[in-house]
Amino acid sequence: MARTPSPTARTRKRRPSLTVDRAEVFERVKKFFDMGIAAHDTSREIRLQRYAKLRMWTEGKDWPWPNASDIPLPDILEKSLRTQDTIHNAVMSTRPPISPTALNPADKEREEVVDKLIDHQIFVEQNGEKVVGDLADAYTNDGVFTAFIPWVKEFREVSDVIKHARIPDEVLPREHFRAILRQQFPEMRDLEEKSNGWDYEFKAVEESGGDLKHRVSFFTDDRQRVEMVIQKEAKVYDGPRVIVKDYEDVIHPPRCENLQPPSPSNPHGAPHVILVDHPTVDEVMRLHKSKFYDLMTNEEANELGTRRKSPQGIEDEEEEQRDVFEGANEDMRPDFAREQNKLTRLLCFDIFDLDNDGIAEDVIFWVLLEPKLVVKAKLLTEMFPSNPPRRPFAEATFLPVRGRRLGISLPELVEPLHDAWKTILDQSIDAGTITNAPFFFYRQTGSVKPEVLTLSPGEGYPVGDPQRDVQFPKIGDPQAQAFGLNLSTMISQMEERLAVIGSFQFGQVPAGQSTALRTIGGMAMLAGQGEARPERILRRFFSGLSEIWAQIHELNQVFLPRNKVIRISGGLEKSKDPFVRIAGASAIKGRFQFTFSANVFNTSKMALQQSLGALIGLYTSPIALQAGLVDQGGIYRLYRDFGKAFGQDA
Numbered sequence: 001m002a003r004t005p006s007p008t009a010r011t012r013k014r015r016p017s018l019t020v021d022r023a024e025v026f027e028r029v030k031k032f033f034d035m036g037i038a039a040h041d042t043s044r045e046i047r048l049q050r051y052a053k054l055r056m057w058t059e060g061k062d063w064p065w066p067n068a069s070d071i072p073l074p075d076i077l078e079k080s081l082r083t084q085d086t087i088h089n090a091v092m093s094t095r096p097p098i099s100p101t102a103l104n105p106a107d108k109e110r111e112e113v114v115d116k117l118i119d120h121q122i123f124v125e126q127n128g129e130k131v132v133g134d135l136a137d138a139y140t141n142d143g144v145f146t147a148f149i150p151w152v153k154e155f156r157e158v159s160d161v162i163k164h165a166r167i168p169d170e171v172l173p174r175e176h177f178r179a180i181l182r183q184q185f186p187e188m189r190d191l192e193e194k195s196n197g198w199d200y201e202f203k204a205v206e207e208s209g210g211d212l213k214h215r216v217s218f219f220t221d222d223r224q225r226v227e228m229v230i231q232k233e234a235k236v237y238d239g240p241r242v243i244v245k246d247y248e249d250v251i252h253p254p255r256c257e258n259l260q261p262p263s264p265s266n267p268h269g270a271p272h273v274i275l276v277d278h279p280t281v282d283e284v285m286r287l288h289k290s291k292f293y294d295l296m297t298n299e300e301a302n303e304l305g306t307r308r309k310s311p312q313g314i315e316d317e318e319e320e321q322r323d324v325f326e327g328a329n330e331d332m333r334p335d336f337a338r339e340q341n342k343l344t345r346l347l348c349f350d351i352f353d354l355d356n357d358g359i360a361e362d363v364i365f366w367v368l369l370e371p372k373l374v375v376k377a378k379l380l381t382e383m384f385p386s387n388p389p390r391r392p393f394a395e396a397t398f399l400p401v402r403g404r405r406l407g408i409s410l411p412e413l414v415e416p417l418h419d420a421w422k423t424i425l426d427q428s429i430d431a432g433t434i435t436n437a438p439f440f441f442y443r444q445t446g447s448v449k450p451e452v453l454t455l456s457p458g459e460g461y462p463v464g465d466p467q468r469d470v471q472f473p474k475i476g477d478p479q480a481q482a483f484g485l486n487l488s489t490m491i492s493q494m495e496e497r498l499a500v501i502g503s504f505q506f507g508q509v510p511a512g513q514s515t516a517l518r519t520i521g522g523m524a525m526l527a528g529q530g531e532a533r534p535e536r537i538l539r540r541f542f543s544g545l546s547e548i549w550a551q552i553h554e555l556n557q558v559f560l561p562r563n564k565v566i567r568i569s570g571g572l573e574k575s576k577d578p579f580v581r582i583a584g585a586s587a588i589k590g591r592f593q594f595t596f597s598a599n600v601f602n603t604s605k606m607a608l609q610q611s612l613g614a615l616i617g618l619y620t621s622p623i624a625l626q627a628g629l630v631d632q633g634g635i636y637r638l639y640r641d642f643g644k645a646f647g648q649d650a
Contacts, residue, residue, distance in 0.1 A: 016294045018354060018363065018377040025374045029348045029367045032272050036251035043406075044248065047142075050411045053418060054080060054141060061426075069429035073422050075492075076411050079499045080140050083410055086534070087136040087541050092129065093644075095119060097542070098549040100592035107590030114588050116580060118552050120566040121239050134244040139398055139541055142247040143409030146259070147394040147544070148275060149551040150243070150384070151559045154236040164226040173197060177218050180228060185214070204232075238561060240552040249276040256405050259393045261351055261362055268403060273391065275347040282339040284368065284375075293366065293375035300373055304343070344369035349380065349391050362389060386554040394551060396544025398537065414495055421491045428484045431475075440472045500534050542596040549594040560585040612642045 052058075056072035091097045096119035102108040122128040138145035162184070167176045174197045181188065181200060191202040198218045203211040215231040250273065252259060257268035281304045287293045288301045346367040351360040362380035367373070384392040397407035463469045564582040582588065616638060619630045630638070 016291065016376075016378075018379065020354070020365075020374070020377050022295065022374040025352075025365055025377065026367060026372055028352075029274070029346055029350075029365055029374075030369070032348065032350075033251060033274055033276075033346055033369075036253070036274060039254050040251075047247070050409075050415055051141075053415065054411050064430065069426040069433070071422065071425050071429065073418060073425070075421065075495060076414050076418055079414060079495070080410055083140045083499070083537075084133070084136040087139065087538065088129075088132055090538055091132045091136075091542075091545070094641075095123065098545050098594050098596050100549070100553070100594050103591040103593055107592065110588055110590050111592070113580070113582060114553060114556075114590075114592060116568050117556065117560075117564070117566055117582060117588060118549055120568075121552060121556075122242065122548075124567065125237075125239050126241060128242075131242045131244065135544070136541070138244055138247070139396060139544070140410050143399065143407040143412065144247075144395060144397045144405060145544060146245045146250045147548055148243045148245055149240055149392045149394060149548060149555070151239070151555045152241040153238045153559075155233040156236050157231060158234045160230040160232075162228045162230065163221075164228060166220075166224040167226060173218075176226070180218075180226070181216065184228070188214070240555050242548055242552075245275060250274075251276065252405070255403070257403055258405055259349075259395060260391055261349075261389075270405075271351055273349045273393070275349075277345050277347075278342040279345050280339065281341045281343065284343060284345075285339070288375070295377065296373060296375040300371065304368075304371060343371070362391075384551075384555070385558045386551070390551075390554075392551055392555075394544050394547035396540050396547075398540070400540075410499060414499055417491050417495050417498070421488055421495075424484045424488050424491070428481055428488075431481055434475055438472050438475050440470055442470045539596075546594040546596060550592075553588070553592060553594070557585050557589050560588065609642070609645045612638070612645055616642060 053073075054076045056074060056077060058070045058072050061068040061070045096115055098118075100111050100114045100118075102111055122131065135145045135147065164180055167173050174193070177198070177200070178191075181191070181202070185202070185204050187205045188202040189205070191200060193200055200216045202214055202216075204214055205211060212233050212235075217229045217231075219227045219229065221227055250259075252270040252273045255268070256270040258266065258270065259273050260266050260269045262269035262271055284293070284304055285301060288296050346365075346369060348365040348367060350363055350365060352363045353360045354363065364376075364378050364380055364383055365374055366376040368375060380391065381389050384390075395405070397405070398410060399408035399413065401407050560582070562584045564584075566580050566582065568578045568580060618624065619638060620635060624630060
């Protein structure tokens with residue numbers, strides 16, 4: 001909050017964080033966290049078992065005998081991977097996948113710049129292909145993906161060593177060093193020389209207008225050549241970052257439809273949302289040193305080295321399960337590496353009455369759980385400016401449940417049939433095992449010795465009266481086993497209809513449909529019959545991508561650095577310069593609606609080739625050219641997309 005200045009004061013510094021009762025805020029956030037963990041405890045356990053089935057993890061069975069059949073069925077994994085690949089191909093087949101449409105006529109000329117800028121920030125500045133893959137994985141296997149989109153500005157200290165000629169005899173070292181600095185950094189300012197004349201500090205202006213602090217020290221080697229050691233802050237990242245949050249790391253009240261604040265226009269919003277992550281002590285110390293965590297005192301920061309993530313039953317059980325199957329142990333970190341100790345950080349988006357006027361404001365609290373510290377508090381729109389105000393989340397649900405944010409995932413959809421199928425297969429394998437090596441009975445008073453016998457194929461055992469001394473009971477019914485196999489086929493067909501993934505989607509000819517696939521028209525008609533649900537699932541995913549694009553645009557309008565240079569990828573005539581310089585945030589300001597045109601044809605190269613081939617014949621016809629329906633650039637992009645559909649990215 002602002003401090004009250006004197007009437008004659010000419011400066012008034014503003015405190016970065018809000019003034020809050022830190023103990024009260026910590027107890028509030030901790031209570032929200034504990035309630036969220038308890039509310040989803042049962043669902044986490046069920047999901048953990050479902051995840052094990054997805055990964056084909058089995059524990060082994062001891063019934064009806066030890067090491068009985070426990071076959072790992074790949075049906076859930078197979079359908080999950082196919083769905084993820086379909087979604088990923090639909091996004092990556094066209095760049096950019098989301099396009100802005102100006103809501104104001106004055107902003108129409110900025111559409112192209114906004115379009116190319118966000119595409120560059122997602123697919124070039126960060127690994128956009130991996131981001132899309134993570135989103136598709138969470139969307140399919142968790143039933144909902146949650147993307148957190150902050151603006152990240154990160155610096156790291158680096159050192160460079162540059163060699164120069166020896167110091168001339170007629171020149172003082174100080175004069176020689178200053179000449180080197182003026183030549184190396186012509187735009188340096190605030191040059192400060194240390195007492196020895198060999199060490200210097202100054203600021204160098206970035207291309208985007210910011211200042212970076214440099215520390216330069218001069219040395220001489222064995223041949224008296226000058227070595228200039230430059231220590232400076234290098235910008236690692238400066239832009240929007242799409243962070244895909246794990247299912248367990250997003251905590252909110254159960255009866256919510258989305259993560260935005262509740263309001264008359266959003267009656268089923270979330271009153272609070274907590275994002276959980278585990279930073280290292282070193283990361284927290286860096287944020288404190290940069291004064292981002294401005295509520296943390298130096299004494300509190302110095303005590304962090306003794307803190308470690310506490311095992312209070314709130315650990316990510318899925319991660320622990322992965323560690324067990326991979327033979328890893330996350331907690332095996334040496335005590336001396338204290339800067340690598342991890343803490344639990346809670347980023348709480350809350351509605352909180354700051355000034356006791358009865359009206360709650362949208363705020364954000366940064367809380368460290370183990371040391372019980374609130375390290376930062378800010379208003380929502382100060383950290384994530386947007387109009388209208390919104391939390392920096394994007395989400396999409398695989399199969400929505402009305403009134404609930406957490407929808408139905410593909411593993412949940414297929415799991416009951418998976419369990420039935422696995423039971424039938426295990427029983428069939430066990431029946432085959434006991435039929436091939438059945439148990440038997442023998443007469444104690446007969447010629448067979450009273451001991452446990454293990455029979456092997458092709459071996460003979462001498463018995464006085466085989467017909468009466470030994471008896472093998474008739475086990476199993478061939479008709480029952482045939483019934484089980486037929487039932488397995490029916491369950492497989494049910495799964496295909498439920499998940500809309502069958503032989504046709506795997507490049508195979510479905511049984512009884514070979515005639516329909518002999519012509520292009522028949523193939524298109526057959527594919528069109530199964531488009532309804534896959535296309536709707538695809539559209540829901542792209543709606544979530546549209547939210548990501550919209551949030552990035554809101555951040556760009558405030559935080560975009562000056563003289564931003566981007567490279568345009570794809571769809572550009574070879575005669576044009578692929579590099580574009582954006583003067584600043586004012587060049588992209590405006591209100592835009594982010595839309596998409598993806599459909600099922602984006603997911604199939606064959607369907608895309610056929611559709612583009614038909615469009616080429618239509619748009620390059622004489623009447624279309626004479627009517628001006630397409631220009632030279634449009635023809636170039638059309639042929640380029642056609643080549644990409646055949647795998648030629650030229």
